[in-house]
Amino acid sequence: MSLTESASGWPLRLKFNLVLAVIFLASLGGAGIYYYGFLERNAIEDVRRDSEVLMATALAIRAYTTDEVKPHLDPLNTQTFLPQTVPAFAAVETLRRLSERFPGYEYREATLDPTNPRNRATRWETGVIDDLIARQKQAPHEDAELWGIHGQGVKRALYVARPIVINNPSCLSCHGDPAAAPESMVRLYGRSGGYGWKMAQTVGMQIVKVPMLYPLEKARQTFETFMLSLVAVFGLMFLGLNLALSALVVEPMARLNRRLEDLATKDFLTDLVNRRRFFERLESEMAAARVHGSSLSVVMFDLDFFKRINDTFGHDSGDLVLKHTAVRVRELLRSSDCAARFGGEEFMILLRETPIDAAMALAEAVRARIADAPFETVGTVSASFGVAGWNHEEDAHALINRADRALYDAKEGGRNQVCRAAEAPVRRVLVTAESPA
Template sequence: MKKFFKWFIKPESSVYRLYALIALLIFLGVSARNIMEYRSIIKEIDHTAYSEAELLHEYFLSINEVYNTQYLNSGVEINDKTIGFLPSHAAPQISDVFVNKTSHKIILRNVSDQVRNIKNTPTRYEREAITYFKQNPQKKILTRNLNHGGKNFFFYAAPIKIEAHCLMCHGKREDAPPYIRDRYDSGYDYKLGDVRGILSIIMDKGSFQEDAQQQYKDRFIYSVVIAAAVVALIFLIVWRTKRTEKDLLEKLKKMSFSDPLTSLYNRRKMIEYMTESHYILERYKEPYSLIMIDIDHFKLINDQYGHDIGDAVLKKISSLLQKNVRHTDHVARWGGEEFIILCPKTNWENAARLAEDLRQLIEASRVEMVERCTASFGVAQASENDSVEILIKRADEALYKAKTSGRNRVYVSDLNAIR
């Protein structure tokens, strides 16, 4: 974790920090949207439950009105056989049948605080609703969300008020039919417009929530997948961009210290290595040597065979030099047809032997149509009294002596030529 944090705060990780911020904002946005979506679904559940309850209320009132009107106008005498047609007895029967037939677990009841049928005894929240309507006679509807036994319910209540035809049984007791007067001790002395009770509709919200929650779950998964895909796409773009940037930087770096034709180090990089080797010489007394190489009669090759062949010769010799030096040695194109080899921890004798081996390899090589290709070598060992510039000058002077002595030979600085 510490390594990741250290990497994360590095300046070169700024793009990834920006990506992390964008990813965080995307997921926060998706989370906020899902929360809003969930709240919207909860509101939609309540709205759906309210709409269904309101429709049931209107339908029940319509049935009740038609039923009571026909019953009361029929002139049927109220007795043990016909009492079941009265609202206090008929409503519970209708509710029981409705509960068994509906799949939405809806309970529909007529309840009163002055009960004539024990089935119409109000629950605590139904009694509270009756009190509410008595205290607020102008109110027409009361809704609440209930939780019972870990389940959520929607409670809808509407007042049942005394109408003209109700007074026959709920007016003064002495005016009530004999059967009612003898059977019931409560439910009298109401006036027109009084709240007799409530129409109570209770809905199990689980049936609505299951569909809504499944819908929410589908939307949630879809939004998370989309967000993850967007974040992954952004990461891929960032990663590819950084990878491309890294590759370009590597190429630029390589171009800054390599020769474009031969892919060897260039003069600037070689001077950097030489400066480092000279520091080691001064500090640790470890010798190093330079081998400077010049292709013999290269101008003649260019003039006779063309520059393409000349370039092929340069590439061939570059490859030959690179493959036949030690892995600790550094080879560079010094300029034109000149090359230079830096040999760390090497005295002039070993450098001269390496130069001679390379000279023989070049002489034995064949490039395109060039019949014979040779090179001259100048070798110089660094001393503490030399600077890098002086060492280069001494190697160049040795090379000059090799060329003026007949070419295709190795010459060591301040020493006789070695055949």
């Protein structure tokens, strides 16, 4: 990539990539927030469905125990109380075995005043029961249910709670008047709790817990995979857009800029730099020479009797002479030198790090190259030269004026020759008695 292409292409490419990066980061952030929330909601919904299945399983076990087990085992309760005949006990024990296979899945029936002490509600469970009772009072004709998230870290779980309401009169045979309770149950649990219940009373709750670790971890992994895929897609898109930008925008613009720069700084006929560009280059080289203390010289020349060539052979032949003259000059210059068409048939050469004697020799070589080889159609053409060395004090115009006066001397002296410019006048500093020596 050329310097011009780099200068013109990189700011555009940088701005384009910055805009693209900002759009991508904003889109990635928005997509990440939305998709993470979407996956988390789906994970919670999955857990909700699992909790509903677990709750339905507990209710099915309770119903089966009530309908199929209790009638057959009740006669035995007169002698030894069998907890297996209690629907709540059967559901809790059955699902406890399930939790051994699937840790974190729990079913519990917590009561405020239990017969079996293991069913006593904890402080947190008591709060949930109170919330269920409050909800029943607000909407007595609707099935009360609460759900939420409980626990931290790996123990974080979604719970679903439903109230235990005394709707079956048979429940009061054991939990109503303690005197009417089965003697075998009293012997097992005593008379301290679980009695005096009434119809339509909420005595506790059924609660299931389903762990959220695995669904949320799965959601996190899916989210990371999705985000990585987005980054990969953006990377490919970023590469493709940059390649397209280079092929369709940057390179054509660089070529156009080079063309515009050539039009602005070069002479269209000779392909040498123009007068404006030459002055810019001269000012720059003078500044560098002043810093490094190096030499600098300029050569001014023009073609002798050029108007006669145009009048005799036509302007096309004159243009051809100018182009071939520029070619012959470039063949003798270093890459660090600069040649310009100064106007009409007049040319300038800037020689950096070149003292006046070396500049005179180069001018003589150019003069010989022009004069010794005839030009097509017009034949032999000569040129006159003026050479000036810079004294590190005068400005660019003064230096060129000295070369121009030397060129005039070459013309007056018979043409087809090289003349050395007179030395620039040296500034004299007046030293007074008060001035330091």
